[in-house]
Amino acid sequence: MKKFLVLQSDFGLDDGAVAAMYGAAYFTAPEITIHDLTHGIEPYNIFQGSYRLFQALTYWPKGSVFVSVVDPGVGSQRKSIVAKTKSGHYVVTPDNGTLSHIAKYVGLDQVRQIDEAVNRLPHSQDSHTFHGRDVYVYNGALLAQDNAFFESLPIQLDLSELTYLDLGDPVVSEEGIQGTIDILDIRFGSLWTNIPLETLQANNIHQGDYLEIVIKEHGQERYREQVLFGRSFAAVAIGRPIAYVNSLIRLALGINQGNFALGYKIGTGNQWTIHIKKVKGA
Structure with a gap:
């Protein structure tokens, strides 16, 4: 059975950031298969990142892992999290509203916090501005390799305490x-x-x-x-x-x-x- 890791960011493809994420993921879990959702999210536009996850996530097999990095608060006190959806997919992302559309239209089952000091790419502890590579894709690769990794994250968060965008209704x-x-x-x-x-x-x-x-x-x-x-x-x-x-x-x-x-x-x-x-x- 293939083990899918799907990447999304606002990094664009004009430099080496996305390639570095691929490399970190394959270094961590060589047997996974990596695909791109998009790297063309408008810089810092969390709403777009949230919507594009909703647009694509449920069309992938259960157990697929999505890493979404639209993170204007990188290096701050915002949490890094992994969500298990009611559809059986996983999303690794900052707690900044990126899960809003998934929470509303798909549903969240559980969310666990990533300890950024522990669960990160080896030898990256002095880097504080590229959590896409050092934290999110690293944890995403481990999760894609074995979904049971989710259970090893000890801190379960209350869904009501997460950050959500105001989506509104007609x-x-x-x-x-x-x-x-x-x-x-x-x-x-x-x-x-x-x-x-x-x-x-x-x-x-x-x-x-x-x-x-x-x-x-x-x-x-x-x-x-x-x-x-x-x-x-x-x-x-x-x-x-x-x-x-x-x-x-x-x-x-x-x-x-x-x-x-x-x-x-x-x-x-x-x-x-x-x-x-x-x-x-x-």
Whole structure:
């Protein structure tokens, strides 16, 4: 049975940091198999790191280990932790909010603390700014080699005491449905929202309907148009916007063979809200 270690960071691939993590992992556990989730997280963007874990984690076999290093507090008093999810996967990461989406949408079973003075790459004790290599991938490799390593970490943490980001939920009112634009389908510039398909269906919104869509930044309107809620991009002409259900079964907004985010200068985060309602008579 293959032993998977999946890496994510905001390090990029322009220097040797990711290669050093690979080397440390293979030095620690030569029989594991290492893959990359992404190393293109925007620097210091913990929310993106949290979301990308949610996007990918459950599609991997149970027992797979994810190391996520988006760690603006490296070397500080923030905890280093290992989480076992209710889906049977493991995440090694700082306790800085990176587990937020997994906690909300997948569920956490247990979380244990890593003793950074003990559980670290040999001879790395004088390094305090590269815990991705010295702490996280080292412990991740041991865990991927044998999931029983999790039980050897003696400090179990109360789930309620972990750091969580404010993810929010869609709000339904007489005015329609309000959600947030959480993240982009980066290469194509589509907007992924936090509004699940079941919320649309519960409010009598179905594919083939037209929606009035308003996007605001900090309450200021940035976009307004009536858009088809379609099955896929091909339901509209090239260059036209479309609302659709993305791969995580949530409402998304894109342009057929275009880039919505760039075209309309739309960003992501809780300050970017999307307001939708069904167009009467459509």
